[in-house]
Amino acid sequence: MATLTRGNMIDRVVAILGDDSAEFRTYLETSFNHVLFALFDIHDWEWKHKSGQFLTVAGTESYDLSNIKRIYHGAVTGGPFQAGEIITGGTSAATGVVSSVGSVFLLYTVLSGTLQSSEVITGGTSLATATTLTAPEGGVTSIGDIRSAQDIEVLYDSTNGTPIQKVDLRDIRKHWPKEDTSGKPRLYAPWGTKTIILSDEPDGVYTMKFLYTAKATKTTADSVDLEGALGIPDYVHYVVEKMLLAEGMLKYDDSRRNAMLQEIGTPLSPNTLMFNAVQADMKHLESGARFKFWEEELAAHGNSFNDFLRATWFYSGDR
Numbered sequence: 001m002a003t004l005t006r007g008n009m010i011d012r013v014v015a016i017l018g019d020d021s022a023e024f025r026t027y028l029e030t031s032f033n034h035v036l037f038a039l040f041d042i043h044d045w046e047w048k049h050k051s052g053q054f055l056t057v058a059g060t061e062s063y064d065l066s067n068i069k070r071i072y073h074g075a076v077t078g079g080p081f082q083a084g085e086i087i088t089g090g091t092s093a094a095t096g097v098v099s100s101v102g103s104v105f106l107l108y109t110v111l112s113g114t115l116q117s118s119e120v121i122t123g124g125t126s127l128a129t130a131t132t133l134t135a136p137e138g139g140v141t142s143i144g145d146i147r148s149a150q151d152i153e154v155l156y157d158s159t160n161g162t163p164i165q166k167v168d169l170r171d172i173r174k175h176w177p178k179e180d181t182s183g184k185p186r187l188y189a190p191w192g193t194k195t196i197i198l199s200d201e202p203d204g205v206y207t208m209k210f211l212y213t214a215k216a217t218k219t220t221a222d223s224v225d226l227e228g229a230l231g232i233p234d235y236v237h238y239v240v241e242k243m244l245l246a247e248g249m250l251k252y253d254d255s256r257r258n259a260m261l262q263e264i265g266t267p268l269s270p271n272t273l274m275f276n277a278v279q280a281d282m283k284h285l286e287s288g289a290r291f292k293f294w295e296e297e298l299a300a301h302g303n304s305f306n307d308f309l310r311a312t313w314f315y316s317g318d319r
Contacts, residue, residue: 004234006032007222009241013248024251029219031247035240036216036230042274043267044213046284047231049153052146053209054109055084055099056202061179065146065194067110068099069136073121079128081106084205089132091119098123099207145214149190152212157185159206164188164198172199235280239264239273
């Protein structure tokens with residue numbers, strides 16, 4: 001199936017509204033990002049739930065998740081690169097600890113400096129070398145889509161097979177005010193925007209994996225693939241297109257906009273685009289999804305799950 005990109009959607013909106021000017025396309029490019037952020041916050045979509053990882057450094061208790069980078073490279077000589085080793089840039093002299101080795105990229109945690117495009121990186125343990133093809137991309141899993149350390153849902157030490165319990169930093173500091181613990185991490189505390197504090201302070205290199213709720217990522221090019229790059233599945237694409245069209249109508253105070261907003265609807269308005277997209281999404285969630293849906297989106301409006309089912313059956317004609 002052909003990919004659907006930001007450019008495809010902008011082309012359709014331009015064709016419908018009849019304005020192919022550079023100024024209007026720029027407006028739609030900005031609006032597209034606004035639509036994505038609005039869409040992500042409307043519902044606890046299944047595709048917002050992602051995973052990431054980082055490696056601990058002996059003697060280091062604080063980890064800034066925004067320091068996890070991805071960098072693409074060419075053919076590897078003398079490799080492969082190894083998780084846990086330190087890579088060094090031949091030109092920049094920047095260093096980082098490799099957390100994951102892909103076929104054409106490395107995920108690593110920054111230690112010093114900034115790696116550059118078109119420089120040779122060398123693995124300190126493997127002695128593997130490769131020439132970088134890009135500058136580092138920031139953030140967890142390369143796209144910086146973790147909004148806050150508070151969005152981590154589960155953190156676990158996959159090296160030692162132990163879950164890491166979430167606590168307040170004040171509880172850690174109350175028990176260890178000298179910050180001198182050392183061992184396998186057992187606790188973690190979110191701190192600031194994207195930083196977590198581990199306790200015990202790691203005494204070695206351990207792979208820490210986590211599940212988190214992602215935020216939308218701003219698009220920077222018309223070639224960005226909605227599903228491949230942003231993770232938005234096909235059953236939501238039509239909703240994105242209509243939301244973008246409504247934004248285009250807003251610019252021209254188009255009288256059709258109100259009807260378009262009604263067609264888009266909400267997760268609680270049956271037989272609308274948003275309602276149907278949420279229903280499709282619920283089929284992809286865990287077995288407890290219907291209870292999560294009730295807790296997060298129905299209870300807040302004073303509705304029970306049975307009320308929701310009755311309304312659904314009524315509007316679908318199954319009564």
